[in-house]
Amino acid sequence: MISEKKLNFLILIFLFLVPLFSILLNDIYITTLFSKIVILAIAGIGLNLILGYGGMVSFGHAAFFGLGGYVTGILAFHFNNYEPIQILVFEFEGTNHLLLIWIFTLIFSSILAFFIGYFSLRTSGVYFIMITLAFAQMLYYFSISWPTYGGEDGLSLSLRNQIPFLNTMDPITFFYICYVWLIITIIIVKFILNSPLGISLKASKENEDRVRSVGINPKKVKLITFIISGAITGLAGSLYADLNRFVSPTILSWQMSGEIMILVILGGMFRLYGPILGAFFYIILEQFLGGITENWQFWLGFIILLEVLYAKAGIMSFLIRDKYDEKTSS
Amino acid sequence: MEFQLLIEQLLNGLQFGTMLFLMSAGLTLVFGVMGLINLAHGSFYMIGAFGAALLAEITGSFFIGLICSFIVAMFAGVITEILVIRKLYKKDHLDQVLATFALILIFSEGIRWIFGAYPLYLNIPSELNASVSLPLEIIYSKYRLLIIAIGILIAFFLYILTSKTLLGIRIKAGQNDREMISVLGVNIKTLYTIVFALGAALAGLSGALIGAIQSVEVGMGEPVLILAFVVIIIGGIGSIKGAFVGALLVGVTDTLGRFLLPELFKLFFDNADANLIGSSIASMSIYILMAIVLIFKPSGLFGERSA
Numbered sequence: 285m286i287s288e289k290k291l292n293f294l295i296l297i298f299l300f301l302v303p304l305f306s307i308l309l310n311d312i313y314i315t316t317l318f319s320k321i322v323i324l325a326i327a328g329i330g331l332n333l334i335l336g337y338g339g340m341v342s343f344g345h346a347a348f349f350g351l352g353g354y355v356t357g358i359l360a361f362h363f364n365n366y367e368p369i370q371i372l373v374f375e376f377e378g379t380n381h382l383l384l385i386w387i388f389t390l391i392f393s394s395i396l397a398f399f400i401g402y403f404s405l406r407t408s409g410v411y412f413i414m415i416t417l418a419f420a421q422m423l424y425y426f427s428i429s430w431p432t433y434g435g436e437d438g439l440s441l442s443l444r445n446q447i448p449f450l451n452t453m454d455p456i457t458f459f460y461i462c463y464v465w466l467i468i469t470i471i472i473v474k475f476i477l478n479s480p481l482g483i484s485l486k487a488s489k490e491n492e493d494r495v496r497s498v499g500i501n502p503k504k505v506k507l508i509t510f511i512i513s514g515a516i517t518g519l520a521g522s523l524y525a526d527l528n529r530f531v532s533p534t535i536l537s538w539q540m541s542g543e544i545m546i547l548v549i550l551g552g553m554f555r556l557y558g559p560i561l562g563a564f565f566y567i568i569l570e571q572f573l574g575g576i577t578e579n580w581q582f583w584l585g586f587i588i589l590l591e592v593l594y595a596k597a598g599i600m601s602f603l604i605r606d607k608y609d610e611k612t613s614s
Numbered sequence: 615m616e617f618q619l620l621i622e623q624l625l626n627g628l629q630f631g632t633m634l635f636l637m638s639a640g641l642t643l644v645f646g647v648m649g650l651i652n653l654a655h656g657s658f659y660m661i662g663a664f665g666a667a668l669l670a671e672i673t674g675s676f677f678i679g680l681i682c683s684f685i686v687a688m689f690a691g692v693i694t695e696i697l698v699i700r701k702l703y704k705k706d707h708l709d710q711v712l713a714t715f716a717l718i719l720i721f722s723e724g725i726r727w728i729f730g731a732y733p734l735y736l737n738i739p740s741e742l743n744a745s746v747s748l749p750l751e752i753i754y755s756k757y758r759l760l761i762i763a764i765g766i767l768i769a770f771f772l773y774i775l776t777s778k779t780l781l782g783i784r785i786k787a788g789q790n791d792r793e794m795i796s797v798l799g800v801n802i803k804t805l806y807t808i809v810f811a812l813g814a815a816l817a818g819l820s821g822a823l824i825g826a827i828q829s830v831e832v833g834m835g836e837p838v839l840i841l842a843f844v845v846i847i848i849g850g851i852g853s854i855k856g857a858f859v860g861a862l863l864v865g866v867t868d869t870l871g872r873f874l875l876p877e878l879f880k881l882f883f884d885n886a887d888a889n890l891i892g893s894s895i896a897s898m899s900i901y902i903l904m905a906i907v908l909i910f911k912p913s914g915l916f917g918e919r920s921a
Contacts, residue, residue, distance in 0.1 A: 335708075341707060341708055341711070343711070403905060403908075403909055406908070406909060406912055407908055407912045407913075409707070410645070410651060410707055410851065411847060411851075411908060411912060411913065411914075413651070413707065413711070414843055414844070414847045414904075415847070415904070415905060415908050417840070417843070418844060418847075418901040418904045418905055419901070419905065421840060421898075421901050422898040422901040422902065422905075425897035425898050425901075426894055426897065426898055428897070429893055429894040429897045430890075430894050431890070538836075538840060542711075542715050545708075545711070545712070546712060546715065549708065549712055579723045579726065579727050580723075581719045581722065581723040582719065582720055582723035582724060582727065584716075584719055585716040585717065585718070585719030585720035585723065586716070586720060588712060588713075588715070588716035588719070589698065589713055589716040589717065589720070592705075592709050592712045592713040592716065593698075593701055593702075593713065
């Protein structure tokens, strides 16, 4: 048993040292695997902001993850074949500059999150779960039936997108890019949680009427955090597209939403670093079980089931003990 | 010609809708009575289809397979309810989503383990694999008409069951106040098991009926499950009437959308573009329908309370 702060610090140190282990073990695949873990952790932290702290169970975060992936893929696609993107009478050039791509990803996923959030937040409870799912499904089917960008087959990127002075094709460099984004995400979310916005978000989860009675509009608070959450998850999707150099409708599917949600809960909601541990265990479990049996999903199902039935507060509360343990059992 | 085609598409939509109703009825009851979101409902659809395909091959009779699909899925439902689902009623929606997501993994991989990765085929008996002529020179598949008939029959049966029998009254009472009816001496545990098993059995039956048109494969349940959720959300959770109306709305919107939207866009764009835009929008049409319904009626068409 250690304190949460120490554990968080250990997690970050461990992740920082991953490329070193990878070099020592002479297996560069470890670094790529951990890039995936870090990216999914970013998506998870994005979701956890509204799921854990805001009580908004979004079952459609694949929409943002996938949109981020497709923005990245489409910009690079147009850069590679020198065809401008046409929207009505306007023409835009594609690009392979990661910084620009990230900015576009953040803008587009924020706009999408505003749109989805604006309509979804009119509902609550199970209706909210389902309407977010419905929006994600719309994008999923749209991506399948729109043939310009590969439809069901997806879109391949010949090279990762570029940052000046860095070789993004090098697995270790790419890992550290993801790592830096993880740190930025943590700092931003931590800042939000301690800001008036975050405090009113947590209060809105407990009791909307009281929040309203002190003059704060809970809908607005929820919408703003929904947008931030969508933008973070969209950025993770962009990194994911560059990691795999491939985007396909799979990253918009409802299984993807489920996966992000599982790793948040597996790690432990209500904890900022929970999704990192969740992503770690999820991916390692997948690799480990996939190595010993073809039917690894069967056992993964069992493990998740046992987790939900008997260890609700997530992996993090196995490792630490503090005031949250009683609170999360509700 | 256009008119006959339209009617044929309308019947297809109706057939699709009645199937969706069989799926949604269980889902909406389980949610309405027990407050449980069951993502694993699609697994019973799959189990029913596999059960039917297996038994139809052993016995050589499609109808025995069909009846067995109902029974097999019901048993699977009872076992699942007793082992897992029972523990979930008191947990929040998030845990239910996660646990039943885990059940999907277990069921899908379990079936793949037993039957292998290749799809099975369930053949429609030859006497049904034909067309009939309807009035107005409409020719339509006998088997699909049978599906529509079974769907409407079951809808009627469920209506009687929920509104005229003791079991139905207990189900309704359970929806309103679960403590009160257990105090009044109703065994609520058994009631829940019955409702869950009934829902699973109906899903299994619809899986077998559709499995004969499409193929019987692992993962066949999930697309239908998502549609069934759309149906019960549109109809209002917990309402059998809502599920019926919602199912028909979704079935007809989807089928007619795929048929009419490309035609509609031909008025504005050239043919290739119209087909492209029309079919893209058609594939999203039911989700758009659901979003519109929820925006104007946040608890569905026939929903009484927000969940």
